[in-house]
Amino acid sequence: MRAWVLHGPSSGAVEEVADPVAAPGEVVVDVERVGLCGTDVEFFTGEMAYLADGHAHYPMRLGHEWCGRVSAVGAAVDPSWVGRRVMGDTMLGCGTCRRCTRGAQHVCAARSEVGIRAGRAGALAEQVAVPVASLHRLPDSVDAELGALVEPGGNALRAASATGAGPADRVLVLGPGTIGLLTAMFLRASGAEVHVLGRTPESLDFARSLGFVAAWDEGSLPSVAFDAVVDASNDPRLPALALDLVEPAGRVVCIGLAGVPSTVDTRTVALKDVTLVGILSASPGLDATIAAYASGAVDPRPLVSAVAGLESVGEVLAGQLPVGAGPGPKVHVVPGG
Numbered sequence: 001m002r003a004w005v006l007h008g009p010s011s012g013a014v015e016e017v018a019d020p021v022a023a024p025g026e027v028v029v030d031v032e033r034v035g036l037c038g039t040d041v042e043f044f045t046g047e048m049a050y051l052a053d054g055h056a057h058y059p060m061r062l063g064h065e066w067c068g069r070v071s072a073v074g075a076a077v078d079p080s081w082v083g084r085r086v087m088g089d090t091m092l093g094c095g096t097c098r099r100c101t102r103g104a105q106h107v108c109a110a111r112s113e114v115g116i117r118a119g120r121a122g123a124l125a126e127q128v129a130v131p132v133a134s135l136h137r138l139p140d141s142v143d144a145e146l147g148a149l150v151e152p153g154g155n156a157l158r159a160a161s162a163t164g165a166g167p168a169d170r171v172l173v174l175g176p177g178t179i180g181l182l183t184a185m186f187l188r189a190s191g192a193e194v195h196v197l198g199r200t201p202e203s204l205d206f207a208r209s210l211g212f213v214a215a216w217d218e219g220s221l222p223s224v225a226f227d228a229v230v231d232a233s234n235d236p237r238l239p240a241l242a243l244d245l246v247e248p249a250g251r252v253v254c255i256g257l258a259g260v261p262s263t264v265d266t267r268t269v270a271l272k273d274v275t276l277v278g279i280l281s282a283s284p285g286l287d288a289t290i291a292a293y294a295s296g297a298v299d300p301r302p303l304v305s306a307v308a309g310l311e312s313v314g315e316v317l318a319g320q321l322p323v324g325a326g327p328g329p330k331v332h333v334v335p336g337g
Contacts, residue, residue, distance in 0.1 A: 002335065003125030004313045007059045009046030012317075014310045017061075020121070020129035022074030027081055027132050029088070031123045033148035033307075034333045035065030036316055037178065038234070039116060044317035047259060055117045062313075063122030063333075064090040064115040067138060067147025077132045087150045087290075089134040090114045091281050106281035124313060126335045136286050141294045148332055149182075149300045153289040154282025156182030156232075159255040160190065161285070162277040163228035167191030172226045174242060175233030175256055176207045176215070178303055178329045183230050183255070184212055185298045197221060206327045210302060230255065236262040248272040255279040303328045309337045 001019050006012040022028045040062045042048035050056035067087040073079055092112045093105025100108050114130060115122020122128065138147050160183050165171045169192045173184045176198040184207070187194045195214040196207045207215040216222070228251040229242040236258035243264050246252050252274055269276055282289070292298040305321065305328035312322055316331050325331070 001126040002310060003061055003121075004063075004310045005059050005061055006043060010044060010314075010318065012044065012314050014313075017125070020127050022072050022077070022129055024075040025077060025131055025133070026074045026129050027070045027077060027135065028072040028127055028129050029066075029068040029086060029123075030071045031063075031066055031068040031126060031128055031335045032144040033067055034063045034123045034335065035148045035152065036313070036331050036333060037065060037152065039064070041317050043116075044314075050117055057119075060115075060119070061121040061124060062115045063124035063128070064113065065148050065151040066114075066123035066128065067144055067150070068123070068128070070135075071127070073132070081132060081135070085138040085140075085147070086135045087138060087147050087286070088114065088128075088130045088136065089283050089286060090116065090151060091283050092120065092131060092134055095133075103284075106283035124310065124333060124335065136290060138290065139294050142290055145301055145304060145332065146293045149303070149330070150286060150289050150293065151282050152178050152330075153182050153186075153293070153298070153300060154285035155179055155255060155279065157186050157285040157289050157292070158282065159183045159230050159232065159253050159279050160186035162253045162279060163187065163192075163230060163251050165190060165192040165228050169193065169227040170195065170225060171228045171230065172197060172242075172245060173230045173232055174238045175231065175235070176203045176329075177232065179255060180230070180232035181207065181210065181212075181303060181329070182298075182300055183232055185210075185300060186292070187230075188212075189292065189297045195221075195226070202327065206329075209327070226250065228253065232256045234258050236260050238262075239264050243268050243272070243274060243276075246272070246274055248274070251275045251277060253277045253279060303330045304332055305330060307332045307334060307337075309333065310335050
């Protein structure tokens with residue numbers, strides 16, 4: 001089959017590789033769509049921390065935001081899975097440790113991550129093999145475009161839920177990228193008043209086009225009370241800014257990852273009685289995200305700026321968008337296209 005293989009920083013290409021075979025407990029999925037994200041960019045540039053700590057190494061096959069249709073099953077897998085439309089969890093725990101048995105497989109110390117960690121091949125290929133236990137069924141109302149947005153949506157839903165916000169609350173989202181805007185969408189669906197903080201006029205204009213009229217840069221941010229602040233940026237300054245801006249007894253949610261350590265003053269956390277929450281992984285939020293997309297409560301389609309083939313992956317990861325790309329932050333790949 002055809003797959004996009006990354007051999008080192010800025011060195012990747014479409015190659016013919018062996019077809020995946022479903023091991024016991026696994027399935028093979030014909031991949032319909034894959035989303036490219038910031039993690040993929042970090043592997044492409046060589047800046048991803050997993051490369052330094054040994055959790056990942058080249059060559060590797062990226063792609064963890066995917067959907068497709070099951071085409072084969074391994075031993076001990078119900079054959080009725082064949083033909084079903086699915087997406088899959090990225091985080092694959094060992095299944096036996098204390099964290100896994102307590103329902104937190106997404107932080108298992110021995111986990112693999114599809115297209116990211118421990119050599120588990122990703123979905124930037126015509127097919128991918130994954131454990132059947134990682135699959136989530138997609139209803140007909142969730143097409144391939146939405147299906148490939150479930151994984152980032154699960155992260156965002158968890159961030160929005162962690163704010164505890166509802167109709168009486170005002171929330172500020174720092175960073176109008178894919179995760180920030182998805183978080184804003186889930187917050188809006190909960191009834192919260194949503195504000196967005198960004199840096200560039202283009203990103204703020206795009207946020208406004210999605211209906212987030214309260215979109216600001218740091219110089220224009222109004223002096224109002226924020227009951228929760230979500231840092232969905234990669235700016236190491238912003239966790240401290242979030243703590244400064246949040247109301248006493250409010251909540252700060254950190255889902256963005258900077259390339260260098262961020263610093264917050266825990267004295268401020270204590271004196272303001274702030275709850276500080278970290279979010280890693282979509283795992284606990286996948287089913288609720290599928291339901292939100294299926295019902296139309298959240299519509300993330302405008303975030304997709306372009307759809308490309310495998311041959312364009314390297315260019316996109318290098319920052320070159322396909323001709324005719326729209327203003328959204330997300331590019332999708334159709335491996336069989």
